[in-house]
Amino acid sequence: PWLLVCVDELVRRYGHSCLWWFGPWLPILWLFHPEVVKPVLLESGWPQRQEFVLPVISGDGLLLSNGAKWVRHRRMLTPAFHFDILKPYVKIFNQSTDFMHAKWRRLVASGSTSLDTFEQVSLMTLDSLQKCVFSYNSNCQETPSDYIAAILELSSLVVRRQHRLLLHWDFLYHLTADGRRFRRTCDTVHRFTADVVQRRHQALDRLGREAWLKSKQGKTVDFIDILLLAKDEDGQDLSEEDIAAEADTFMFEGHDTTAIGLSWVLYNLACHPEYQKRYGCSNCSMPFSTMCIKESLRLHPPVMAVSRRCTEDIKLPDGHVLPKDTRNICLISIYGTHHNPAVWPEPQVYNPHRFDPENSKNQPPLAFMNCIGQNFAMAEMKVVLALTLLRFAVHLDESRPVRRKPELILRSENGLWLHLDPLGPSCESRPPHRAPRAIHSPLLREI
Numbered sequence: 307p308w309l310l311v312c313v314d315e316l317v318r319r320y321g322h323s324c325l326w327w328f329g330p331w332l333p334i335l336w337l338f339h340p341e342v343v344k345p346v347l348l349e350s351g352w353p354q355r356q357e358f359v360l361p362v363i364s365g366d367g368l369l370l371s372n373g374a375k376w377v378r379h380r381r382m383l384t385p386a387f388h389f390d391i392l393k394p395y396v397k398i399f400n401q402s403t404d405f406m407h408a409k410w411r412r413l414v415a416s417g418s419t420s421l422d423t424f425e426q427v428s429l430m431t432l433d434s435l436q437k438c439v440f441s442y443n444s445n446c447q448e449t450p451s452d453y454i455a456a457i458l459e460l461s462s463l464v465v466r467r468q469h470r471l472l473l474h475w476d477f478l479y480h481l482t483a484d485g486r487r488f489r490r491t492c493d494t495v496h497r498f499t500a501d502v503v504q505r506r507h508q509a510l511d512r513l514g515r516e517a518w519l520k521s522k523q524g525k526t527v528d529f530i531d532i533l534l535l536a537k538d539e540d541g542q543d544l545s546e547e548d549i550a551a552e553a554d555t556f557m558f559e560g561h562d563t564t565a566i567g568l569s570w571v572l573y574n575l576a577c578h579p580e581y582q583k584r585y586g587c588s589n590c591s592m593p594f595s596t597m598c599i600k601e602s603l604r605l606h607p608p609v610m611a612v613s614r615r616c617t618e619d620i621k622l623p624d625g626h627v628l629p630k631d632t633r634n635i636c637l638i639s640i641y642g643t644h645h646n647p648a649v650w651p652e653p654q655v656y657n658p659h660r661f662d663p664e665n666s667k668n669q670p671p672l673a674f675m676n677c678i679g680q681n682f683a684m685a686e687m688k689v690v691l692a693l694t695l696l697r698f699a700v701h702l703d704e705s706r707p708v709r710r711k712p713e714l715i716l717r718s719e720n721g722l723w724l725h726l727d728p729l730g731p732s733c734e735s736r737p738p739h740r741a742p743r744a745i746h747s748p749l750l751r752e753i
């Protein structure tokens with residue numbers, strides 16, 4: 307992982323930031339200290355578009371939109387991630403985790419000594435996201451699903467394209483076999499989403515708002531329902547295209563990030579059995595689980611960088627000014643900030659106690675940056691992790707060493723293989739416990 311080593315060296319040498327010239331014409335300012343990141347995040351404007359991801363997410367969802375549209379949609383979508391809305395999803399997280407664990411037990415019983423946790427957890431996060439976004443159960447953890455296969459294929463096509471500079475040019479890309487597959491796969495994803503949105507919209511129109519709401523009583527309200535009901539300050543709804551774009555964005559942005567985040571926590575706890583034991587104890591508090599997750603997101607941030615263009619002059623704490631010019635790109639290195647020894651002493655060490663409420667009072671809140679899905683991701687990670695560590699002991703597979711690989715997300719080169727030993731009721735390596743059958747939402751309130 308030469309890139310990560312290179313970022314570590316830049317951070318060590320320059321502390322706050324450094325300027326890179328990409329050829330003679332494109333200045334890229336790397337930022338890796340909260341003091342310089344803060345003014346840029348607050349004042350620079352919106353994320354830079356990533357054109358080659360754009361067709362995946364029909365129209366432009368939050369992740370790729372700019373300016374007034376971004377502000378309007380961000381306001382309309384924020385309530386969808388309120389804790390009260392997320393509460394019923396906890397049941398879905400429990401169910402999806404139960405499915406995954408049943409599968410793990412079968413695989414272990416049939417002789418598998420270790421499993422690629424990222425592959426397994428990815429399917430699980432897709433399963434639960436599809437239920438939370440569309441109320442659709444594809445049973446994808448058990449049987450192949452065209453839609454899920456399409457989402458997974460899109461992620462790998464986007465990464466392959468990212469590595470080939472010439473293919474960033476749409477015209478060339480669509481002439482290649484990958485480009486044609488990309489289009490076909492996008493069609494599969496869009497057809498599924500458009501179909502759900504259209505049918506739901508028709509039902510809302512047919513029944514009227516009141517009767518439609520009544521028909522939802524006692525049922526889980528999914529993201530599509532929330533987006534259908536969302537109104538801006540002028541009382542305007544989101545169009546069907548906008549709803550579909552946002553739903554696709556949630557699916558695309560929400561599954562890989564959470565899956566790799568969870569896999570790295572399992573890996574870090576496998577490296578540190580002392581924390582795993584404490585976590586697996588029935589008296590273990592949710593704050594400790596939050597600490598383990600946050601520390602893992604610091605050490606292995608799923609998204610390593612975000613970019614901004616300077617749409618305003620930005621004054622940095624040392625008095626320098628970044629001039630307003632949309633050609634000036636600021637690359638906010640989440641990885642660099644999280645590994646900056648000036649912020650985190652001994653940054654390469656996994657130590658959940660950094661996030662002890664006492665120790666973390668003065669720390670910059672940078673675990674996810676500006677992610678609207680943060681509460682959703684944290685709630686899901688807590689449920690999955692708590693159930694996993696109550697039911698399994700997790701150990702490293704020494705025969706398959708982990709090598710970090712920065713792609714769209716921070717993966718491991720050959721997967722994240724771990725031994726998963728099912729825990730019996732009288733396991734000696736853990737304090738006595740009664741494994742709960744489910745994690746309930748009140749346990750998750752502290753996020």
Ligand code: HEM
Binds near residue numbers: 613
């Ligand atoms: C561990 C899990 C996650 C991580 C580390 C993560 C990280 C991020 C980061 C760093 C951004 C900022 C991009 C930018 O500002 O340029 C972002 C944006 C976004 N994320 Fe996440 N994310 C996670 C989970 C989720 C989930 C579960 C969802 C949805 C269900 C989601 C939906 C989004 C959306 C819609 C945006 C665009 C927000 C905006 O521009 O206002 N994310 N995420």
